[in-house]
Amino acid sequence: MEKLIITAAICGAEVLKEHNPAIPYTIEECVREAKSAYDAGASLIHLHVRWDDGTPTQDKNRFKAVMDAIWAEIPDVIIQPSTGGAVGMTDDERLQPTELNPEMATLDCGTLNFGGDEVFMNTENTIKYFAEKMIERNIKPELECFDKSMIDMALRLHKKGFIKSPMHFDFVMGVNGGIDGTLRDFMFLRGSIPSDSTYTVAGVGRYEFPLAVAAIIDGGHVRVGFEDNVYLSKGVLAKSNGELVEKVVRMAKEFGREIANPTEARKILGLAAK
Ligand code: KMH
Ligand code: ZN
Numbered sequence: 001m002e003k004l005i006i007t008a009a010i011c012g013a014e015v016l017k018e019h020n021p022a023i024p025y026t027i028e029e030c031v032r033e034a035k036s037a038y039d040a041g042a043s044l045i046h047l048h049v050r051w052d053d054g055t056p057t058q059d060k061n062r063f064k065a066v067m068d069a070i071w072a073e074i075p076d077v078i079i080q081p082s083t084g085g086a087v088g089m090t091d092d093e094r095l096q097p098t099e100l101n102p103e104m105a106t107l108d109c110g111t112l113n114f115g116g117d118e119v120f121m122n123t124e125n126t127i128k129y130f131a132e133k134m135i136e137r138n139i140k141p142e143l144e145c146f147d148k149s150m151i152d153m154a155l156r157l158h159k160k161g162f163i164k165s166p167m168h169f170d171f172v173m174g175v176n177g178g179i180d181g182t183l184r185d186f187m188f189l190r191g192s193i194p195s196d197s198t199y200t201v202a203g204v205g206r207y208e209f210p211l212a213v214a215a216i217i218d219g220g221h222v223r224v225g226f227e228d229n230v231y232l233s234k235g236v237l238a239k240s241n242g243e244l245v246e247k248v249v250r251m252a253k254e255f256g257r258e259i260a261n262p263t264e265a266r267k268i269l270g271l272a273a274k
Pocket of ligand 2 (some may be wrong): 009012013046048084227
């Protein structure tokens with residue numbers, strides 16, 4: 001079986017220090033969290049950024065400052081900026097980090113309810129616009145699918161040439177408004193993607209570790225991190241993103257799955273060597 005790529009979603013846009021005091025806002029805190037995840041075995045950092053007061057931003061210069069500071073500590077790590085940003089941001093605001101020509105970025109493949117009155121908007125035209133920018137800038141999209149319909153959208157856009165093969169999916173499961181995080185639903189998503197594609201699973205909240213096990217034994221890849229879950233186990237807050245990654249590494253070892261370093265992850269994902 002292919003080595004396991006562990007992605008750490010270290011920050012997110014919604015989770016706050018009130019939920020876990022280790023949530024990073026400042027540049028220094030982002031570096032600390034990225035390094036803890038990398039040292040534990042993550043090869044890829046899914047990145048949102050904040051202003052120092054915790055407000056989420058897609059500001060290009062803030063992304064550049066955080067990415068440069070992370071690379072100064074861990075030069076080979078893959079950094080995948082979010083183009084989802086936070087609910088309510090405009091398309092062009094969200095696209096800003098793609099101007100930095102990162103190797104990868106997320107491409108959200110549909111609209112969903114995001115709790116209360118919040119709606120995370122991704123119309124077909126938005127998705128096409130983002131996908132075109134990513135092709136233009138040679139960025140590999142991580143296709144964020146919060147439901148089965150989003151996989152179908154990605155496949156239609158792939159057929160029309162907006163997304164290139166081999167596709168890489170991220171099943172984000174357990175969001176209030178998206179697909180649940182059960183094993184049955186995991187199998188449904190996993191069975192709905194082309195055989196030459198790769199996938200990562202990001203289980204939200206209590207689904208994080210059960211779905212990590214599912215992907216480990218299935219040959220998929222795993223995303224953990226504060227964006228999705230702040231607990232190491234029931235009622236126990238994780239002290240760092242690194243602790244969450246360490247837990248996945250322990251589980252992978254139990255099942256005989258080796259961990260990919262960034263060079264190996266780039267090969268698996270079809271990214272150029274760095
Ligand atoms: N913060 C969510 C509204 C992404 O990173 O591409 C969107 C999100 C998806 O987190
Ligand atoms: Zn995200």
